[in-house]
Amino acid sequence: MKLPALADARRKLTKTNAASCLLVAIAVLFTVLSVALLKSHHTSEDQRAGDAAILSAARSGVTAMISVRDTSAADDVQKVLDQSTGIFKKDFEARSQAFIGIVQQAKVVTQGDVVAQGIESRGDGSATVLVTATSSVTNAAGANNESRSWRLRVTMSDDEGQYKMSNVEFVA
Template sequence: MAAVLLIIGFAAFSTYAVLHHRDTVRYQQRQAAFIAGAKQGVTNMISLDYTKAQADVQRVIDSSTGEFKDDFKNRAKDFIAVVEQSKAVTDGTINGAAVESMKGGSAVVLVSATSRVTNSPPGKDQPPRMWRLRVTIADVGGQYKMSKVEYVP
């Protein structure tokens, strides 16, 4: 009888361990997807080339959703004009990203990034710009898009 109870106990524990592991893996995969969406969205925002400003801005719009997308679309024409007038080419690099919170179909991701102007005239090098952002990412049919971007001081 003791052997039967031991086997039942072991089976119950094994089932619990397998289910817990499965849930943990799913959670980590979902976190990774939200982080990837935030990294791509921020990279799109801070990597701009004045020679293809319209396409770069469209890339930001395509990686956005909701109110953030609407606001960015409404300001796109002015933003493109500023980028083209500045004749700047910036290259963005993500330094790190982590999920602050995750609930349902969205997550808040903290992102640290750096952008560098890569086409400065000789002697007029600009220092890199550091970005600390809190980005809300929404799962839109399996695509992870920015729905809110806040600058963190």
């Protein structure tokens, strides 16, 4: 009589072991899925933070570029240079004294504002941002708060941990 009881106990033990193994497998599966989702979430958050840094730097650089006053032209040019890098910075710096002279002579006052922007593409350490902006212009030639529209393709490059303008193209 002990043999059937032993067989029943083994069957119960085998069912319990199978159920335990199944629960452990399910717990491991959920743990793996949770880790994968958490990693994906962190990657998305890092990308969003990077995108925000790129867009903020592009907004600031473009605003500096289209906001110039005759009374503060040298400082305004320096703001653009501070937010630039690479060939764009070298070219702008080479022309900056002539630019300052023209702004002062023509008594130019412009105030710009970025209306919309978006990342067109991104690569390793750089991104291309499309920017739509407006500015109001007043000058000695007769412009009095005249509105100007700007469509720009701005390349933003990582310069020692900070995104800066490395190329600016006017888009038709």
